[in-house]
Amino acid sequence: MLLALLPAVPAAADDWAIRKYYNVQRPATPGLEPVFRSGIEGEAWTGFFSGFTAATVPFRDHNTEFDFYFGIRPSLLGFDMDISYSQRFNDISGSCCSTVEFDFDRPLWRGATLEGKFSLDPDTNLTRTETRATFQVFENYQLDSTLKTSFHADNPGDDTLVNYNLFASRNFIHDDGANTRIGIRFADTNRAAATAALSVSYQADF
Numbered sequence: 654m655l656l657a658l659l660p661a662v663p664a665a666a667d668d669w670a671i672r673k674y675y676n677v678q679r680p681a682t683p684g685l686e687p688v689f690r691s692g693i694e695g696e697a698w699t700g701f702f703s704g705f706t707a708a709t710v711p712f713r714d715h716n717t718e719f720d721f722y723f724g725i726r727p728s729l730l731g732f733d734m735d736i737s738y739s740q741r742f743n744d745i746s747g748s749c750c751s752t753v754e755f756d757f758d759r760p761l762w763r764g765a766t767l768e769g770k771f772s773l774d775p776d777t778n779l780t781r782t783e784t785r786a787t788f789q790v791f792e793n794y795q796l797d798s799t800l801k802t803s804f805h806a807d808n809p810g811d812d813t814l815v816n817y818n819l820f821a822s823r824n825f826i827h828d829d830g831a832n833t834r835i836g837i838r839f840a841d842t843n844r845a846a847a848t849a850a851l852s853v854s855y856q857a858d859f
C-alpha cells in the first residue's frame with residue numbers, strides 16, 4: 654500500500670520538503686533474503702522532521718515492519734546531527750519496540766566524510782553504535798570503512814557483537830544518470846571468520 658501511495662505525494666510543499674525512497678538492502682546476517690524498504694519523510698524549515706518506512710524482513714516470526722519516527726536536525730561545530738525517536742510495528746505482535754537515536758556526519762576534507770550513529774532501545778537497553786569513514790581516493794573510486802557494535806548497556810558480555818567492513822569500489826555513471834558500483838567487500842566479526850566478496854549494485858531514478 655505504501656509503495657502505491659508514494660508516487661502521489663508531491664515532491665515539496667511551502668513549509669515542508671518531502672523525500673520518498675525505495676531501496677533493497679543486503680541482509681545483516683549472511684544467507685537471509687534481502688530487505689525491500691520504502692519510505693517517506695517530511696522536513697520543516699525549523700529542522701523538525703517526521704516520517705515512516707515499510708519493509709519486508711527475512712525473519713521467522715514476522716514478515717513486514719512499519720516504523721514511525723520524528724526528531725530534529727541541529728548543526729553544531731560543522732556537525733550535522735539527527736536526534737530522533739522511532740516506534741516499530743510488525744504484522745504479528747503489533748507495536749514491538751521503540752528507539753532513541755543520535756546520528757551525525759561531518760566533512761573531514763575534500764572527498765572525505767565521517768558519520769556516526771548511536772541508538773538505544775529503552776525497553777531492553779540494547780545499544781548499537783556505528784562509525785563510518787568514507788574517502789574519495791580518485792575520481793569515481795571510493796573507500797568505505799565501517800565499525801558496528803551492539804551490546805546490552807546494563808550487562809555487556811558474550812552477546813556483544815563487533816562487526817568491521819572495508820569496501821573499495823569503482824562507480825560507473827551512465828548517460829541516463831544511472832550508476833553502477835562494483836567493488837570488493839571485506840567483513841569480519843567477533844563471532845565468525847572474515848569474508849571477502851564481490852559486490853555489484855545499480856541505481857536509477859524513475
